[in-house]
Amino acid sequence: MKAGRQPEATPNFEVSDFGGTGSDFLFDLVKLEGRNELPRAFLHRHSYYHILWMCNAQGRHVLDFDSYEIKPYSVFFISPGQIHGWTSTIDASGYAINFSAEFFLQLFPRAEEPADSPFFHIAHTDPVLYLTPEQHAELFPLLLELEKEFKNQQRWRYDVVRSFLQILLIRLRRLHRPHATESVLPRSYSLTRSFKVLIEDHYLEFGSVQDYASLLFVTDRKLNEAVKATTGRTATQLIHDRVLMEAKRLLAQSELNVAEIAYQLNFDDFAYFCRFFKKNVQLTPSEFKKKFSVAFS
Template sequence: MSDKKINFPILDICTLSETRDEDFLVSRFGAYLERHKNLHHAHRHSFYHLVFFTQGAGFHTVDFSNFDVKPYQIYFMIPGQVHSWSFEGPIDGYVVNFSEEFFQSFLLKAEYLANFSFFNNIAQDSVINLSFPLNQKVKGFFEEILEQAQQKQPFAHDMIKSLLIQMFIAIDQQTITEKPKNIPQFNYTLLKNFQKLIEKHHTTLKLPMEYAELLYITPNHLNALCKEHLGMQAGEVIRNRIVLEAKRLLVNKNTSISEIAYYLNFADNSYFSKFFKKHVGASPEEFRKKI
């Protein structure tokens, strides 16, 4: 990962929590909105963020993809993603925020959460409409989590973690049932590792051959895997992640285009602008104005 730094506004949990708990927050969503009315603007978090709607309409945006708000819809966000919302009429449900460290002492697998399909950094996979009876089961999980948080009994945080994991598994099992993966396990593991490497190195490694070397496979093998199972070549997967990071950084108007180009390791501002316009259809300045 590049050691270049960009300073942009990121919300942390203690900014949003009345209890100043730096690792966890749970609230009914209507009350959360009342306390934080300015959160409709595009922003990014330093924590995991999930919202389960039980009432409401309008839309919300995750990493620049728009989704209609519906009752019994849940969305999941990982640290670094950008989102905003615009609601119509009464809105309610539940919100849970937790830090990257929240589960570390509880789970032996440091990257356990990355196994869930909705924590894969792809906006389209992170918004799920829950059908009956799962939506009622998930609602029950949130009620239990609220109760545990309010009572503050011994082991309350461990109980909350247990309830969250049970909920994640129940939702992911529905997602897997609805979207069967006809892909051999070895190929699936390779693609997951490729995506993890892109997350780690997209500011410094731009070529498929560099990732293929880290995966101990040939560039042709990597391209064939991506084309068969993702519908695009490896180079496009890498470029899409670079474009997404550029869009996220453009949300902060205090960061200059040249600073973003430098952070993403482009040779100069002009080359970055040409790259961005080619893949987005608008210059960085035009895209920023639209936001």
């Protein structure tokens, strides 16, 4: 791969268009019913945290190109920057809960601790909770109280909203069953997080783990150990994951052909790009483009 080209931008919602504008946006909550713009089947990103609480729906939710079933009492957790889109074969009912990164830090000041925010932790691989009818019936009144407080617009409403949301997320967290790889040292997590930030900035120009390790002032081995402990994957795999994510996005959303996408991602060898993609995705680039451009056109 060689440096110098930047791919097209994915549609990105900087603030929730349901409420709040610009830097003033902190939080909003809206019903899914009766909104012509929902569901959003096209793949897109948010710059804020996004929770989809499905009271009743039937369909699929594609999140970072993994597909999850949507069914009644599903709760999905989407972090800033993740690519997603969803469909429902019936009129969906439920809520979209949106809050800014600033609001999230007010909720969980120690967000580096995986146990404090498991649904938005980088090592978490199951961004959905399927509640039982009993669990939903127990938690739903909290959501209604949250909605009521937000709509009333009384003094200090954000303080009350923050408290209700924190209680709701903690109650949901109790239902979460952690993976073994999520029990990691904060030090390893911190290094991995810094590595992921660098990947986002340099994945089109840096080709080796050593390039990143040098910027982080650690050895290749130390970086690999931290990443492995935090995510269960190697540092090289995370770099490849980011390149593959961009390849998938371009294949699904752009009008570029496969050769043009390979060039845009700085692959000098078109055939190597095709082998690299198929090895990791189990589909050729053309097969992937056909599958997802049809599903989300």
